[in-house]
Amino acid sequence: MEARYIATLSAACAAFLATGCAVTTQITREEAGPYPENYKEIIASYIKSSFKDPYSLKDVMISKPMPYKILHRAGYVVCLQTNAKNSYGGYVGISHNEIMIEGQKVWGTGNDYCYQRGGLEPWPEMEGKK
Secondary structure (H helix, E strand, C coil): CHHHHHHHHHHHHHHHHHCCCCCEEECCHHHHCCCCCCHHHHHHHHHHHHCCCHHHCEEEEECCCEEEEECCEEEEEEEEEEECECCCCCECCCEEEEEEEECCEEEECCCCCHHHHCCCEECHHHCCCC
């Protein structure tokens, strides 16, 4: 009986962890606030301050901002696809990142599934940019 309880509890915990911690909900533009017209400039600045080697980027694609709410924080999510070098100088392969623009704040959500929503377009201006 105890083993069955532990197995059930373990499966429930694993399912919770597999779904991710952030609750993301699409909202209206009115709820999200002012549309970030200069979103590419905002994301470029975020990349320069957050990526290990931002000048090594290739295969860069970006989405237009989409109004979303993550937990209690509302703003615009931008999906970003990159291939960048790691600390050892090798390319890590394609990765997808969700970046939230919340007023003047910008932060990575930790989610990497936003590419499934589609709408990515090439952003060659960010490739190898110094």
